[in-house]
Every structure is written in C-alpha cells, then in structure tokens.
Amino acid sequence: MKGRNSQRVIGRFGEQIVCNSLSCSGFDAMIVDHVGIDIMAYRKDVGRLGISVKTRVRTKMNGGESVNFFHPKMKT
Numbered sequence: 001m002k003g004r005n006s007q008r009v010i011g012r013f014g015e016q017i018v019c020n021s022l023s024c025s026g027f028d029a030m031i032v033d034h035v036g037i038d039i040m041a042y043r044k045d046v047g048r049l050g051i052s053v054k055t056r057v058r059t060k061m062n063g064g065e066s067v068n069f070f071h072p073k074m075k076t
Helices: 004-024
Strands: 026-033 037-043 047-051
Touching: 004 026, 004 037
Parallel strands: none
Antiparallel strands: 026 037, 037 047
C-alpha cells in the first residue's frame, strides 16, 4: 500500500538520480522548482538544458517496458 507522499518521494528520487548522472557526465546541474522543468543543466559544448523528469515504479507487470535514461544522440 502506498503512502500519501509516495509519488512525491519517488519523483524527487528520480530527479536526484538524473541530476547526479548529469554531474558525473561533466554537466553543472541542479534541481529547480519550475513549471515543466525539474533540472537545469549546463555544459559548454552542449549549452543550457531544461529537463523534465518522469519517474515510474517498475513492477513484474510492467517490468519489460524499455526506459531510456539519456537521449541516444547526446554526447557524454
């Protein structure tokens, strides 16, 4: 059974994972509270990015669906 704040906690966790991965890839990244944008990231060769993160819970029923962490054409 899910708690009242479980969606918020899962969403924040997903934002932190993406922000950490961007930082490890050479981006300056931070979580922001803006409509439609969850993370702002910058890298000199890429420029500024406004990123929206959608986090979901994987279960046995939907575990086979693919998830792309980063766009395949993005240079890291």
